Amino acid sequence: MAAAREPAPDRSLFDDAPEGRARLKLVVAYDGSDFHGFASQPDVRTVEGVLVKALEKLLRHEVALSCAGRTDAGVHAWGQVVSLEADPGVDPWRLRDSLNAILGPEVVVRECEMVEAGFDARHSAASRAYRYTVVNRPEPDPFLARYAWWVPQPLALAPMRMAADPFIGEHDFSAFCRRVDGKGRTRTVTSSRWIDLGDGVLRYDVTATAFCWQMVRSMVGTLVDVGRGLLRPGDITAILRSGDRQAAGQVAPPHGLCLWEVAY
Amino acid sequence: MAAAREPAPDRSLFDDAPEGRARLKLVVAYDGSDFHGFASQPDVRTVEGVLVKALEKLLRHEVALSCAGRTDAGVHAWGQVVSLEADPGVDPWRLRDSLNAILGPEVVVRECEMVEAGFDARHSAASRAYRYTVVNRPEPDPFLARYAWWVPQPLALAPMRMAADPFIGEHDFSAFCRRVDGKGRTRTVTSSRWIDLGDGVLRYDVTATAFCWQMVRSMVGTLVDVGRGLLRPGDITAILRSGDRQAAGQVAPPHGLCLWEVAY
Numbered sequence: 229m230a231a232a233r234e235p236a237p238d239r240s241l242f243d244d245a246p247e248g249r250a251r252l253k254l255v256v257a258y259d260g261s262d263f264h265g266f267a268s269q270p271d272v273r274t275v276e277g278v279l280v281k282a283l284e285k286l287l288r289h290e291v292a293l294s295c296a297g298r299t300d301a302g303v304h305a306w307g308q309v310v311s312l313e314a315d316p317g318v319d320p321w322r323l324r325d326s327l328n329a330i331l332g333p334e335v336v337v338r339e340c341e342m343v344e345a346g347f348d349a350r351h352s353a354a355s356r357a358y359r360y361t362v363v364n365r366p367e368p369d370p371f372l373a374r375y376a377w378w379v380p381q382p383l384a385l386a387p388m389r390m391a392a393d394p395f396i397g398e399h400d401f402s403a404f405c406r407r408v409d410g411k412g413r414t415r416t417v418t419s420s421r422w423i424d425l426g427d428g429v430l431r432y433d434v435t436a437t438a439f440c441w442q443m444v445r446s447m448v449g450t451l452v453d454v455g456r457g458l459l460r461p462g463d464i465t466a467i468l469r470s471g472d473r474q475a476a477g478q479v480a481p482p483h484g485l486c487l488w489e490v491a492y
Numbered sequence: 493m494a495a496a497r498e499p500a501p502d503r504s505l506f507d508d509a510p511e512g513r514a515r516l517k518l519v520v521a522y523d524g525s526d527f528h529g530f531a532s533q534p535d536v537r538t539v540e541g542v543l544v545k546a547l548e549k550l551l552r553h554e555v556a557l558s559c560a561g562r563t564d565a566g567v568h569a570w571g572q573v574v575s576l577e578a579d580p581g582v583d584p585w586r587l588r589d590s591l592n593a594i595l596g597p598e599v600v601v602r603e604c605e606m607v608e609a610g611f612d613a614r615h616s617a618a619s620r621a622y623r624y625t626v627v628n629r630p631e632p633d634p635f636l637a638r639y640a641w642w643v644p645q646p647l648a649l650a651p652m653r654m655a656a657d658p659f660i661g662e663h664d665f666s667a668f669c670r671r672v673d674g675k676g677r678t679r680t681v682t683s684s685r686w687i688d689l690g691d692g693v694l695r696y697d698v699t700a701t702a703f704c705w706q707m708v709r710s711m712v713g714t715l716v717d718v719g720r721g722l723l724r725p726g727d728i729t730a731i732l733r734s735g736d737r738q739a740a741g742q743v744a745p746p747h748g749l750c751l752w753e754v755a756y
Contacts, residue, residue, distance in 0.1 A: 257634050336632050370598055
């Protein structure tokens with residue numbers, strides 16, 4: 229179904245018969261600190277950019293990727309999924325190791341496998357899980373600084389937990405999204421909860437069929453405002469209903485966010 | 493007892509009477525990736541260098557530090573301890589926050605308190621605890637790359653645990669130290685063990701009264717050689733007895749090492 233998005237691969241490399249085409253699924257982890265997000269853009273360094281360049285070098289044909297989550301600049305991934313069309317003769321294990329030799333440890337292909345022809349990392353995805361990490365201590369943490377949002381003001385976890393509940397279900401998330409004209413903003417959240425990891429480290433785990441632009445960061449920023457006492461847990465439902473982005477709280481910074489897992 | 497190592501502070505800032513002098517104890521965490529080690533050296537960036545510069549700016553007198561562990565280039569710390577002489581009028585909490593505003597999140601003062609005049613971070617220390625982290629997976633990890641040694645070859649944990657035992661007790665660690673002429677190399681190790689954190693993450697925890705130069709990294713490198721089957725657990729005692737640095741295994745890289753805690 230993603231055929232229209234893929235350019236024609238170099239046919240000389242493999243058989244032209246339908247059974248001669250193969251699709252690869254890659255599970256990719258990356259430290260997003262030094263990337264301008266996942267999606268290719270002219271003149272800036274992106275995860276897709278370095279991945280496509282390495283894949284084209286190894287596969288020796290043009291590559292177009294489909295990806296499960298177009299993460300923003302500074303956002304990390306543990307379980308980003310991409311798919312591409314490739315020569316059926318490719319050994320996925322050797323391809324994985326060759327990609328990691330070129331791109332690791334900043335970008336790491338954790339899994340690489342052949343999948344059925346109809347698989348598309350974006351359109352076949354049933355749900356996405358994100359994790360957002362907050363360090364809530366008076367002083368910053370040198371080891372979590374790249375991967376967690378440091379909030380020095382004391383946070384009350386109980387109201388943050390209560391405030392996380394109303395997100396579950398099907399809602400119009402307009403109040404928690406950066407606008408993209410002409411696109412619906414109704415999404416179904418299946419899980420939304422805070423985990424206390426101890427030593428002031430709090431993690432927000434959220435799963436949905438799909439997310440709008442900056443939705444998780446907007447939800448986390450608003451939940452942290454609840455934890456600081458600037459909003460009450462009961463305000464979340466009203467903000468959701470308002471559809472008004474000005475009603476929601478701050479947008480949490482990108483470096484605390486990680487695309488954790490994609491389910492198919 | 494460290495009086496000879498400290499220059500005279502600016503006397504105009506506080507009373508000259510003995511009760512007018514104060515000692516500060518700081519517990520400092522740092523990401524050692526971009527430092528040439530702890531100890532000040534000319535023309536390179538060191539943790540001591542940036543700490544002394546920030547302290548002198550805030551305290552407005554010359555500062556000389558005593559530290560519990562002179563960590564090498566690339567080595568991290570969670571619980572490095574330093575002590576210095578300061579004006580008794582200094583507010584330790586405000587000093588901590590001001591230092592963190594200048595140095596954080598790369599270098600973070602976790603605790604700052606007034607201590608008794610005789611306290612010296614180095615000479616008063618009763619023991620030091622180090623942690624060394626290994627990632628044992630076929631592929632690297634983007635989030636642990638700065639803080640753990642990636643070992644792709646499969647490691648057998650049971651023999652590594654057996655091999656860690658003979659280090660406990662008082663031994664001449666010449667075989668596991670980089671030589672410094674004229675210095676004794678007998679040390680007492682009180683704890684030496686591997687923790688399996690799951691997902692291929694292994695941590696070696698070791699505590700001793702004190703350590704010689706590169707001792708933990710040499711021990712870890714040798715233990716990993718045991719895990720790879722290049723040495724047997726029974727070889728450790730023979731290597732210790734030999735006093736021969738050539739008999740020990742490789743020296744593990746610095747970025748997996750962290751000065752965890754210092755006890756007084």
